[in-house]
Amino acid sequence: MPAKQKRADRTPDAPVRLAVRKTYKLFVGGKFPRSESGRSYPVQGADGGFLANAALASRKDVRDAVQAARKAFGGWSGATAYNRGQILYRIAEMLEGRRAQFADEVAAGTGEPTAAALSTVDAAIDRWVWYAGWADKYAQVLGNANPVAGPYFNLSSPEPTGVVGIVAPAEPLLALVSVVAPAIVTGNTVVVLASERHPLPAITLAEVLATSDLPGGVVNLLTGSAAETAPWLAGHADVNALDLAGVADAGQAAELERLAAENLKRVVRPAADDWRAEPGLGRLAAFVETKTVWHPRGV
Amino acid sequence: MAFEYAPAPESRSVVDIRPEYGLFIDGAFVAAVDGEPMKTVDPASEEVLAEVAQAGPADVDKAVAAARRAYEKVWGRMPGAERAKYLFRIARIVQERARELAVLESIDNGKPIRESRDVDIPLVAAHFFYYAGWADKLAYAGFGTTPLGVAAQVIPWNFPLLMLAWKIAPALAAGNTVVLKPAETTPLTALVFAEICQQADLPPGVVNIVTGAGDTGRTLVEHAGVDKVAFTGSTEVGRQIARSVAGTSKRVTLELGGKAANIVFDDAALDQAVEGIVNGIFFNQGHVCCAGSRLLVQESVADEVLDRLKRRMATLRVGDPLDKNTDVGAINSAEQLARIRTLAGIGEEEGAERWSAPCVLPERGFWFAPTIFTGVTQAHRIAREEIFGPVLSVLTFRTPAEAIEKANNTPYGLSAGIWTEKGSRILWAAERLRAGVVWANTFNKFDPTSPFGGFKESGYGREGGRQGLEAYLAG
Incomplete structure (x- = not known):
């Protein structure tokens, strides 16, 4: 057999089997396109070694992502709370099944021991579960009936803001989940600029999202230089809100906030967030709008 | 009479x-x-x-x-x-x-x-x-x-x-x-x-x-x-x-600001709807950020609604703010009056048809007669820009989905109105309107217990x- 012969002829150092590497691409509209610009950048591990090439997203990719997010908004915001909760829980299930892979990827990027990386992954899984449970509860906590002084029924309920642009924190996975989950659980759709330093777990997370019944376009994930793409996101007229969690430079945060003012985006400024702590409702509440409906009472 | x-x-x-x-x-x-x-x-x-x-x-x-x-x-x-x-x-x-x-x-x-x-x-x-x-x-x-x-x-x-x-x-x-x-x-x-x-x-x-x-x-x-x-x-x-x-x-x-849609469906109680339209746009001379300044009326009842609306507008009393019978008072400033006049003029130039309630305006002071524009399209500036005066732009629609689409077709999202006798349609529309306050079968109601904003x-x-x-x- 020729194969047998080849094995016999191999040099002593060649591997038994050459690994199939993954091409890391963007995640837009439920698909995994390369950057329209054709650009990529090398991602390094904690030791400075080469891990992979990641897509270097462009302005056009931002626009495509916003378009996909807007297209998905009607369906996702119109889904029942139960359905959204089920899907977020499904994301946790899919993530759980790939714990080891995520731990390896996180550890490769951060250089931390596998046990520490696993604990990050576990916290990220638990965060999805936590937010999944909020899907059919936050409206009861943030909304209420209003006892107006007249013969009217009057009810205030939180509604999703729309398309939310997110500059994800530098830390991998847990921080990313902690900014994406609160935005989408209420029915928003998002465009996320992933951590430039740790894009690989972000794209692998996109694979989880793509297999969790999350409709395409609800989460769109771009890798590359947030310093380059964030201004396009902040200034985009079809983006309704902006989470600047991952913007470390105060001057850049101010500039993005100024750009966001053009169409009066709601802006969450960068803060010293402890991603391990229980999140509270702040981030979820930042991207909902109170809608108040009046109707006369009468016979 | x-x-x-x-x-x-x-x-x-x-x-x-x-x-x-x-x-x-x-x-x-x-x-x-x-x-x-x-x-x-x-x-x-x-x-x-x-x-x-x-x-x-x-x-x-x-x-x-x-x-x-x-x-x-x-x-x-x-x-x-x-x-x-x-x-x-x-x-x-x-x-x-x-x-x-x-x-x-x-x-x-x-x-x-x-x-x-x-x-x-x-x-x-x-x-x-x-x-x-x-x-x-x-x-x-x-x-x-x-x-x-x-x-x-x-x-x-x-x-x-x-x-x-x-x-x-x-x-x-x-x-x-x-x-x-x-x-x-x-x-x-x-x-x-x-x-x-x-x-x-x-x-x-x-x-x-x-x-x-x-x-x-x-x-x-x-x-x-x-x-x-x-x-x-x-x-x-x-x-x-x-x-x-x-x-x-x-x-x-x-x-x-706002450019609220006041949507009248064909099954609405029309007299009540007309009162709501009037209250929506002529309350406080239309100087209301949540004013119902865009009337979206279902095509099948548009003529009927407009007839009744004009009849009702003809009874509005414009004049001395301190007169207890006055319905519509003075425009707040010369500057605002100029803005209203400019936009109303643009409405005419862009081809919309203007109708004002017949009324005698006082000689001194700042006044603008209650006015409606018909034949307005979504591209008209009077359908897009906040006039902040007693000027109503009238558009029509055929299906509920079209009404929602038109209502939401604005950068604003402060308020909206719905007029229909069908409960499920109210809730359907209220869910889809991208506005902070939705008045169904009423308009321009305020209360300290009720959140307001866009x-x-x-x-x-x-x-x-x-x-x-x-x-x-x-x-």
Whole structure:
């Protein structure tokens, strides 16, 4: 057999089997396109070694992502709370099944021991579960009936803001989940600029999202230089809100906030967030709008 | 059939307008450090009512410093139950002086006495009464109990004292102190409110009122010593404010413009709908950010609705704001009148058909007859831009989905109206309308317990209700 012969002829150092590497691409509209610009950048591990090439997203990719997010908004915001909760829980299930892979990827990027990386992954899984449970509860906590002084029924309920642009924190996975989950659980759709330093777990997370019944376009994930793409996101007229969690430079945060003012985006400024702590409702509440409906009472 | 009415003017004797007013800083009326005073006029007669100080940077400094002192030394550390009692006192004094405030509001603003007497001033008292009760119950509201500090508040001229109440009542209840700038053309009731603070023995510096024009507002909003900015007014100024606070730690709430759709479905109770359309756009001369300025009427009933609407509009009484029979008062300023005229002219130029209610307008003062435009398309400027006057743009639709699509086709998202007798359709439409307030089979209703504020470019944050506290608490 020729194969047998080849094995016999191999040099002593060649591997038994050459690994199939993954091409890391963007995640837009439920698909995994390369950057329209054709650009990529090398991602390094904690030791400075080469891990992979990641897509270097462009302005056009931002626009495509916003378009996909807007297209998905009607369906996702119109889904029942139960359905959204089920899907977020499904994301946790899919993530759980790939714990080891995520731990390896996180550890490769951060250089931390596998046990520490696993604990990050576990916290990220638990965060999805936590937010999944909020899907059919936050409206009861943030909304209420209003006892107006007249013969009217009057009810205030939180509604999703729309398309939310997110500059994800530098830390991998847990921080990313902690900014994406609160935005989408209420029915928003998002465009996320992933951590430039740790894009690989972000794209692998996109694979989880793509297999969790999350409709395409609800989460769109771009890798590359947030310093380059964030201004396009902040200034985009079809983006309704902006989470600047991952913007470390105060001057850049101010500039993005100024750009966001053009169409009066709601802006969450960068803060010293402890991603391990229980999140509270702040981030979820930042991207909902109170809608108040009046109707006369009468016979 | 035309009814003749004898004039029924409300007496002016209950108000005592001083020839000049200073700024209210640290519990006392003081002269401005520098700068020329400005004049406030009665828009129904163009008569100068008083000269009012214009606060410059030095005055704003003083006011912010007074507010800071009051916050740190008195108000911020006062038990909520005690703050509550001050606010209850203020609510009571507003009720006691209600007629005076209503007449003064109508004189300075031009709005009909029927509205200032029955809507504005009662809501002012109710707003203070409502938030007074929250002052010692903040822990139950869900936004923490820590105030922000000094709030800079800038309000518009359309509901002068009511907007003051919307700003000051929740701020004080949460433990903040305020520096408020009333609108340039309507400062007088805010200055009476300053007197009310004195009568209530409110500690000096808790409320400071700095009068002036846009520059004063900008100085106040951009002042490094304020922790919170609350603004009601145009989307353009709102944008500037959002830009100016970028990179600071100031918290901001903005209540901006609107271009609300008032949707009439074919099964609506048409007479009620017509009343709602009239109330939606002609209430307060259409000087209402949440005015139902776009009528979307289902094609099959459009002619019928327009006939009834015109008949109803012909009965509107336009004129003396102090006449108790007046439905539509004076346009607030020459500047606003010019803007309304310009946009109405553009409506004609762009091909829409104009119809105004037949009415005789007084010779002096600023007036605009209630007007509708038919044959309006979504591309027309009168369908896209806020006119802020008694001008209604009429569009039609065939299917409910088209109505929603057109209603949401605007950068604004403050309010919307739905008229139909079918409950499921109301809830279907209310769910899809991207607006902060949806009135179904009613319009332009307000209540202190009911949150108010916009989606999209109509601003962010809510005023009123439990949600209204969020703007003034650190979380």
